[in-house]
Amino acid sequence: AQRVTQPEKLLSVFKGAPVELKCNYSYSGSPELFWYVQYSRQRLQLLLRHISRESIKGFTADLNKGETSFHLKKPFAQEEDSAMYYCALKGGSYIPTFGRGTSLIVHP
């Protein structure tokens, strides 16, 4: 079975502060991990995937197989980063399992 845990329902920071959105997973094989983002009144969209090893909108995420984590990080939060963030895992079935999401609020 595959499972994704996002322990924080809400994360509140001030503009310019570092951000770390936590994601832990449970999967026996080699997973493919994603972060999706949903801005207010917009559709869910892919932010980044671990195999791309890219930085999108200043966000990065590193897969740590030892700790089974895929935390999303940004050194300096911006107000426009306020959104719902979902971590997702794809196992052998190619069907993503989503976490419950973390609401990020960036205060001015």
Added chain:
Amino acid sequence: DAGVTQSPTHLIKTRGQHVTLRCSPISGHKSVSWYQQVLGQGPQFIFQYYEKEERGRGNFPDRFSARQFPNYSSELNVNALLLGDSALYLCASSLEVNYGYTFGSGTRLTVV
């Protein structure tokens, strides 16, 4: 390209009724997946279709069914609606089953 389109955007149904939700994938995308998102939770997988065949099914009762047409569009049907079926139903398409998803805006279903 209009992206993934879903219809209707909002729907109100009475308990016991049935509902059909529709999804048109991005042109060229062969895989369509359906998710249910209840308020305060992440999307829960319902079905995945690829080339008109069911490739995966989540932990949902048999009241939920779906199909994919030759043009790759898809329908999600829910029979004997319950209050607990009230949710946002998301459709996502991908080029192949192992590619990233593009989501539609969803259909907000309210069962009263």
